[in-house]
Amino acid sequence: xxxxxxxxxxxxxxxxxxxxxxxxxxLRFENPDRAxxxxxxxxxxxxxxxxxxxxxxxxxxxxxxxxxxLAALALPDATLLSFPVEFQQGMKxxxxxxxxxxxxxxxxxxxxxxxxxxxxxxxxxxxTATALDDCCSQLRSLFAETRGAVELAAQDAVxxxxxxxxxxxxxxxxxxxxxxxxxxxxxxxSQPGHGKQLPDGSWAPLATGELLLGYADEAGELPxxxxxxxxxxxxxxxxxxxxHQNLATFRSFLDEQSAVYGxxxxxxxxxxxxxxxxGTPLELAPDAPDPSIVKDPQRSTNFTYGADGAGTxxxxxxxxxxxxxxxxxxxxGKLIDRRRITxxxxxxxRFVPEGELASDAEERGVVFMVLNANISxxxxxxxxxxxxxxxxxxxxNDKDPLMGNHGGHGKFVVQGDRSATxxxxxxxxLPSFVELRGGDYFFIPSMTALGMIAMKLVDPR
Amino acid sequence: MSNINGKVYAxxxxxxxxxxxxxxxxxxxFVLGHVKSLxxxxxxxxxxxxxxxxxxxxxxxxQFGNGQEPEKLTYDYxxxxxxxxxxxxxxxxxFSAVLSKGLNLIWQWSEKFPGSVPVxxxxxxxxxxxxxxxxYFTAYPHATANDLKAAHAVQASYxxxxxxxxxxxxxxxxxxYMSFVLQVQPNLGETGEAPVVF
Amino acid sequence: xxxxxxxxxxxxxxxxxxxxxxxxPSHDLQIRSYLAGLSTGRESPFAQAPGTHxxxxxxMDDVIFVGAPAVEEHLNSKYLIFExxxxxxxxxxxxxxxxxxxxxxxxxxxxxxxxxxxxxxASDRAAFVRYMKACQLETTFFFAAVNDKSVPETLRxxxxxxxxxxxxxxxxxxxxxxxxxxxxxxxxxxxxxxMPAVASATVSREMKIGGRNE
Ligand code: HEM
Numbered sequence: 001x002x003x004x005x006x007x008x009x010x011x012x013x014x015x016x017x018x019x020x021x022x023x024x025x026x027l028r029f030e031n032p033d034r035a036x037x038x039x040x041x042x043x044x045x046x047x048x049x050x051x052x053x054x055x056x057x058x059x060x061x062x063x064x065x066x067x068x069x070l071a072a073l074a075l076p077d078a079t080l081l082s083f084p085v086e087f088q089q090g091m092k093x094x095x096x097x098x099x100x101x102x103x104x105x106x107x108x109x110x111x112x113x114x115x116x117x118x119x120x121x122x123x124x125x126x127x128t129a130t131a132l133d134d135c136c137s138q139l140r141s142l143f144a145e146t147r148g149a150v151e152l153a154a155q156d157a158v159x160x161x162x163x164x165x166x167x168x169x170x171x172x173x174x175x176x177x178x179x180x181x182x183x184x185x186x187x188x189x190s191q192p193g194h195g196k197q198l199p200d201g202s203w204a205p206l207a208t209g210e211l212l213l214g215y216a217d218e219a220g221e222l223p224x225x226x227x228x229x230x231x232x233x234x235x236x237x238x239x240x241x242x243x244h245q246n247l248a249t250f251r252s253f254l255d256e257q258s259a260v261y262g263x264x265x266x267x268x269x270x271x272x273x274x275x276x277x278x279g280t281p282l283e284l285a286p287d288a289p290d291p292s293i294v295k296d297p298q299r300s301t302n303f304t305y306g307a308d309g310a311g312t313x314x315x316x317x318x319x320x321x322x323x324x325x326x327x328x329x330x331x332x333g334k335l336i337d338r339r340r341i342t343x344x345x346x347x348x349x350r351f352v353p354e355g356e357l358a359s360d361a362e363e364r365g366v367v368f369m370v371l372n373a374n375i376s377x378x379x380x381x382x383x384x385x386x387x388x389x390x391x392x393x394x395x396x397n398d399k400d401p402l403m404g405n406h407g408g409h410g411k412f413v414v415q416g417d418r419s420a421t422x423x424x425x426x427x428x429x430l431p432s433f434v435e436l437r438g439g440d441y442f443f444i445p446s447m448t449a450l451g452m453i454a455m456k457l458v459d460p461r
Numbered sequence: 462m463s464n465i466n467g468k469v470y471a472x473x474x475x476x477x478x479x480x481x482x483x484x485x486x487x488x489x490x491f492v493l494g495h496v497k498s499l500x501x502x503x504x505x506x507x508x509x510x511x512x513x514x515x516x517x518x519x520x521x522x523x524q525f526g527n528g529q530e531p532e533k534l535t536y537d538y539x540x541x542x543x544x545x546x547x548x549x550x551x552x553x554x555x556f557s558a559v560l561s562k563g564l565n566l567i568w569q570w571s572e573k574f575p576g577s578v579p580v581x582x583x584x585x586x587x588x589x590x591x592x593x594x595x596x597y598f599t600a601y602p603h604a605t606a607n608d609l610k611a612a613h614a615v616q617a618s619y620x621x622x623x624x625x626x627x628x629x630x631x632x633x634x635x636x637x638y639m640s641f642v643l644q645v646q647p648n649l650g651e652t653g654e655a656p657v658v659f
Numbered sequence: 660x661x662x663x664x665x666x667x668x669x670x671x672x673x674x675x676x677x678x679x680x681x682x683x684p685s686h687d688l689q690i691r692s693y694l695a696g697l698s699t700g701r702e703s704p705f706a707q708a709p710g711t712h713x714x715x716x717x718x719m720d721d722v723i724f725v726g727a728p729a730v731e732e733h734l735n736s737k738y739l740i741f742e743x744x745x746x747x748x749x750x751x752x753x754x755x756x757x758x759x760x761x762x763x764x765x766x767x768x769x770x771x772x773x774x775x776x777x778x779x780x781a782s783d784r785a786a787f788v789r790y791m792k793a794c795q796l797e798t799t800f801f802f803a804a805v806n807d808k809s810v811p812e813t814l815r816x817x818x819x820x821x822x823x824x825x826x827x828x829x830x831x832x833x834x835x836x837x838x839x840x841x842x843x844x845x846x847x848x849x850x851x852x853x854m855p856a857v858a859s860a861t862v863s864r865e866m867k868i869g870g871r872n873e
Contacts, residue, residue, distance in 0.1 A: 094659075096657045097656070097657050097659045099656065218558075219554070219557065219558070219578070219579050219580045219581075220578060220579045221579035221580065221581055224581075260831060260832055309647075310646075310647055311646075311647060316647060329507075330505050331505065331558070331559040334558045334559045335555055335558060335559060337558075338554065338558070376550075376659070377550065377554075380659065381548075381551070384656045384657075384659070385547065385548075385551070385656065388656065389656050390650050391468075391508070391546060391547065391605050391607055391608070392508075392547075394507075394607045394610075394611060394647065394648075394650065395650040396605075396607075396608050396611065396649075396650020396651045396652055396653070397650060397651040397652060397653040397654070398650045398651055411649075411650075411651055411824075411828075413646055413647075413649050413650075415646045415647060416643070416646070417643065418639060418643070424642050424643065424646045424827075425831065426649065426824070426827050426828040426831065428828045466699055469713065471713075471715045473715075473717055473719075473740070473742075475719070475722055475723055476723075476725065477722065477723075477725060477729060477732075486799075487799065490661075490799050490800040493800065494661060494800055500802060503802050503804075504804060507804070509802065509804060510712075510713060510744075510803075510804050510805075511667075511669070511712070511713060511744040511801075511802065511803050511804070512801075512802045513669050513671065513742075513798050513799075513800060513801045513802065514798075514799050514800045515671050515796050515797070515798050515799050516799045517673070517796060521796065522673060522675070522734070522736070522738065523673050523674065523675060523738075523793065523794045523796075524675070525675060525776045525777035525793075526777075527776050527777055528678075528776075529675050529678070529735075529736055529776045529777075530678070530735040530736065531735065532734060532735050532736070533735070534722075534732055534734075535730060535732055536722075536729075536730075536732065538722060540671075540740075542671075542715070542742045544713050544744070571725075572725050572729035573725040573726055573729055586725075589723065589725060590723050590725065592717065592719060592723065593717070594715050594716075594717050595690070595691055595694040595695070595715075595716050595717050595718055596694035596695075596697055596699070596715060596716040596717075597699065597713075597714075597715045598699055598703050598705040598706070598711060598713065598714045598715070598858065599699075599712070599713045599858065600705075600706070600711060600712055600713070600810055600813070600814070600857045600858050601712075601813065601814075601817065601858075602699075602858060604817060606804040606805070608817075609804070609805055609808075609813060609816070609817075610804070610805060611820060612813070612816035612817045612819070612820040613805065613808060613812075613813070613816045615816065615819060615820040615823050615824075616812075616815065616816040616819045616820070619819050619823055622842075623846050626839065626842060626843060626846065629839070631835040631836040631838075631839050632835055634835060634838065634839040634842070635835035635838060635839075638838060638839075638842065642827055645823060645827070646827075648820065649820070649823070649824040649827065651821075651824070652817060652820075652821070
C-alpha cells in the first residue's frame, strides 16, 4: 500500500496532537449559501495530516458534520441517503442500541443536544491557553463575517496538569493513551500491540479501510461509504461523547472495597482497567507497577491475554481487556480486527489529586472521541457488546466495571488465586462511575471533499 | 413473526443445488461429521447454540397424496437452520472472517453462491436466501451458549463441593471452598436481557 | 445418526400445508396468524410439554430464486417447518418427545397442524407420532454447543449459577465455621427449590435494524 496523501486528510484523523488545550465548538448553519461561504473561509485554516517539520503549531482546527449538518449544506438527496443508517439517524436515535438509557438517557444530556440543531463540530487545540483563544476569536470573526453559522456551545477541555506539567492522566488517576491502532500507510512507528496480531504472534498494522473510507478494510473490501466516492475517500466518521466522571463515587468505591480486598487499593484500581494507574499493564506486571515498562514502547502495549484465560492477572471483565480483547477470543484475533477504534480523548474539568476533596457534581470527565470507518461495526459494536454487555468475554450480562451504565446494579468479578495479595473478589451493586452528557456522530471529510462541499460541487454520480 | 427471542436469533436459509452436487456435499458432510474440525471451530466461535444443515432431495419433500400435488423440481435444496447469539452482522462477519473455507466447502455447491469472502457479497446472498421465522421458542431466553456453558461449569463444581461438605471439618471446608471459588470465578456473569438487536 | 448429537436430538419436520382454493384466508396464512399470537413464554406449547431446548415453526411458502443463470422454479405445496433441538428418549429416539408434545400441547398442535395434509390429530398418539415421523427429514449435519445436558439439567444449572454468584459475593471474608454452616443452608435451599420454569423470562423487545453493510 502506498503512502497516504497526508495533505488531503484532516490531521486529527491521522494523529492525536497531544496539545494541552482543547475547545470543541458546536455550530448550527442558518442558510446553505452562507454556510458554504463559511466552509470556504475555513478551508485554508483546517489542519491537515501533513508532518510538522518545524515543531508543533500554536493551534489546530478540524471540522466535522452531522447528517443534519450536511443536509443544511444542501448536499444532494442521493448523497445524503447514501450515508450509513446509523450516521443518518445520529447518536440520540441510537440510544437504545448503545445502552444510553437511565442515567445516560438523552433527556439528561447537556442542553445543546436537546434539539436537533448541532450541524457541525469544530475541534480546536492549542499549545497554550492564549493560542487557543486567539484561534477561536479568529474563527468567531469568520462566523460573524459570513453569518454562516451560529455557535451553540463550546466545550473546553484541558489535559490534566500535575505541578504545572501536562500529564496523560485522566481524572480517575489512570495514565491513558497507550493503546490505539496502527494502520497501513500511516507514517508512524508501528508498535507491538497497536495493530493486529498475526498467527506467528507478531503485530502488523490494520488495513487502512478500518479508519479511512476509500481503502480496503480487514474484510478485503471497501467500507460502506456515501456517493460519490470522491466525497468519501480520505474521510472518516467520528463519535463524540462527553463522558462525565463521578470522581467522589469512584474514590469511595475504592476505599470501601479495598477494606475487604487483600490486594489493596491500588491493585483494585488496576484490576478495573487492566493497567496500574501509572500505566503498567497487569498482564506484564501483575504484582506491582514497573515504570520501565511504561516508558518502553516495545513493551507498554506488547501483551496478550491468551495465557491468562482465568483472568487472575488481568480480570476477564477489565476495561482494556473488553475494549481491545487482543487474542482473548482465539482465531488469531480475527474476530476483533474489524472492531477496533481510534481514540482521541481529552479531559475536561478540574483535576483533583488523590487526598483532596472531590464531588460528583463538579463538571469533570472526558470528551471521548472515536474515529472509525464504520460507526455501526466498530464503535457501536464495542459499546453495545463489549462495554454494556459481556457475552463475548464470557461474562454474561456483566458490563464494563468502570464505563458501564450500572445505575447501582453492576457486578464485577476480580478473578484471583490462593495468594493473600491476589484473592478473588466479587463487587456487586456497582454505581455508575461514568455518565453520558451528550454527543453525536460526525462525518470528517477530506480536504477535497470539504472543497466540493464549499463550492457546491457534490454530484452523486 | 420474529427471528429473535431473548438472546437467540433463528436463521433459516434455503439454497438450490444441482442434484449431482448434492452427493458431493453429502460426502463432505460425512467427512466433516467425522473429522470434527468444523465442529471444533463452531464450538470455539461460542455463539452458536445449535445449527444444522438438511439436504432435501428434489423428490424428498414429504408427500401424502390426498390431493397434494407432487413436487416437480430440478434442484435439490440445502436448508440451513441456526440458533445464534448476538447480531446478524456479527454472526456473518465471524463466519466470513474465520470459517470461510469451511463455509465455501458447504455452500459452493449452491447456485450463485458468491463465496464467503468478501463479506458484503456473502451477506447479500444470505439476505436473499434467508426466510423469516414465524414462531421461535427457547427454554432459556436470558441465556447465551456461553451463559449455559458457564452455568453447567458452576453446577459441576457445586455438585462436587456439595458431595464432600459433610465429610469436611470447618478448616478443610474453608480450603475446599477457596478451591471452589477459584473454579467458579470465571463463570459468575449475570444472565439477563439481551442488548437491542441492530 | 446425524439427528443425534450426544444427548440432544435435532428434529426436522416438513409438513405439507393444505392447498385449498376455497379456504379464506388460505391455510398457510391461518397458520401464520395463529403462530403470531402464540405465547413464547410459559404458556408456549414447548414450555408445557417437556424436552425442548429451542424450537421454531416456519411457514416455507416457496423456494427462493437466486437469479439467472439459475432457473426459477416453485413448490406445489407450502410447507410448515418444525425445527426442534430437544431431548430424545433414553433409547435415543424421538418418539417419547413427540408423545409428550401430543399429551401436553395437543390443542395447540391441532390448531396448527390441522392446516396440514394428512394430519391425524394429537389425540390418537400413535397416529400422531407416525405422522410426524413420516414428515421428518434426516438431518445431514447437526451441531450442538452443549450436547450432554437435558432441559431440566440446564434449568437447574442456571438457577445454581445465580445462587452461587450471590453466595460468593455475600460471603467474602467469612469465618470457616460460619461459612460451612451457610453453605449447608445454600444446599438446603437449592435442594428444596422448585424446578425453575421454562422460558420464564421472555420479554418482547423493539427491534432496530440498521447499518448498510453492517
Ligand atoms: C471516562 C471514560 C473512560 C476512561 C476514563 C477510560 C480510560 C482508559 C484507560 C485508562 C485505558 C488504558 C490506557 C491505554 O491502554 O491506552 C483505556 C484503554 C482503552 N479504552 Fe477506555 N476509557 C473510557 C471510556 C472508554 C469507552 C467508552 C471505550 C469504548 C467504547 C473505550 C475504549 C478503550 C480502548 C479501545 C482502549 C485501548 C485498549 C488497548 O488497546 O489495549 N474507553 N481506557
